[in-house]
Amino acid sequence: MGTIVVLTGAGISAESGLGTFRDKDGLWTKYDLSEVATPEGFFHNPGLVHRFYNARRANAAGAEANAAHRALARLQRDYQGEVVLITQNVDDLHEQAGSTDVIHMHGQLSGALCADCGARWPAPREMQPETPCPTCDGRARPDIVWFGEMPYQMERIFDALAQADLFVAIGTSGTVYPAAGFVAEAAQNGAETLEINLEPSGGPFDRILTGPASKVIADWVDAMLSETPGRETRA
Numbered sequence: 001m002g003t004i005v006v007l008t009g010a011g012i013s014a015e016s017g018l019g020t021f022r023d024k025d026g027l028w029t030k031y032d033l034s035e036v037a038t039p040e041g042f043f044h045n046p047g048l049v050h051r052f053y054n055a056r057r058a059n060a061a062g063a064e065a066n067a068a069h070r071a072l073a074r075l076q077r078d079y080q081g082e083v084v085l086i087t088q089n090v091d092d093l094h095e096q097a098g099s100t101d102v103i104h105m106h107g108q109l110s111g112a113l114c115a116d117c118g119a120r121w122p123a124p125r126e127m128q129p130e131t132p133c134p135t136c137d138g139r140a141r142p143d144i145v146w147f148g149e150m151p152y153q154m155e156r157i158f159d160a161l162a163q164a165d166l167f168v169a170i171g172t173s174g175t176v177y178p179a180a181g182f183v184a185e186a187a188q189n190g191a192e193t194l195e196i197n198l199e200p201s202g203g204p205f206d207r208i209l210t211g212p213a214s215k216v217i218a219d220w221v222d223a224m225l226s227e228t229p230g231r232e233t234r235a
């Protein structure tokens with residue numbers, strides 16, 4: 001069996017009650033991205049940025065994985081070939097559903113990072129500008145990749161895109177780079193490309209399945225697993 005590379009975005013967590021960014025009432029309609037999701041914004045007003053992420057951390061703490069997250073965990077567990085799961089999301093719902101080795105290319109709400117020495121530690125529920133780095137007493141920030149910063153594990157991601165037989169983008173508007181460029185990269189390497197979204201994002205996909213992720217993904221995983229004989233039935 002081939003290699004499946006999956007990229008998820010805010011849309012897969014929408015049905016778990018976590019806001020998306022660019023839908024109606026999305027996060028970027030309420031906050032100015034440049035103030036809360038850039039290094040300049042953080043250094044200019046760290047209190048505002050910490051309040052933004054404290055609210056997201058509290059929101060995520062109360063959220064539960066949905067059927068889409070669970071279906072992807074089942075695919076990782078039961079599919080005979082390799083499944084590489086990359087997410088732009090900073091919540092832990094893939095892990096809650098049982099996924100392992102998730103590539104969080106934009107970081108995680110559960111992580112804290114020192115803006116001065118680069119140390120990392122588990123983020124407390126609430127962070128303030130006074131929260132000290134446990135290593136150097138410097139300025140603690142959320143371990144999140146902001147605009148203008150290099151996403152994490154890019155080498156590993158491009159290796160996966162080079163091996164992919166199938167690239168699937170789920171619940172992402174394809175607005176933010178470099179993630180938005182992965183579909184073209186995979187296609188260039190000969191992969192088939194599939195988008196699963198409420199409505200087409202307009203990206204260059206071979207196939208598009210529309211509908212809410214919690215409904216569409218489980219059926220798609222069943223279809224993928226039925227191509228691999230002798231596998232466990234649906235959990």
Ligand code: BV8
Pocket residue numbers: 008009010011012014015020021022023026037088089090106144145146147148149150151170171172173174175176177178196197198199201211212213214
């Ligand atoms: C970098 C962390 C360089 C914050 C995020 C070209 C042109 C212009 C600008 C650029 C460019 N190339 C690069 C840039 C700059 C920038 C960029 O792309 N800007 C955009 C706005 C054009 N990119 C960067 O800055 C990146 N870094 O380029 O670094 C560099 C080079 C060398 C050395 C150093 C640096 C860094 C980008 C990362 C920024 N951080 N997040 C946080 O999360 O708080 S981005 C942010 O957007 C989130 O991570 C989010 O995941 C991501 C993408 O959004 P989506 O997940 O797609 O969510 P969205 O709301 O947009 O869409 C939701 C989708 O779900 C919709 O399609 C909807 O239909 C669907 N949906 C809704 N409900 C459901 C559903 N689908 C299924 N079921 C449902 N129920």
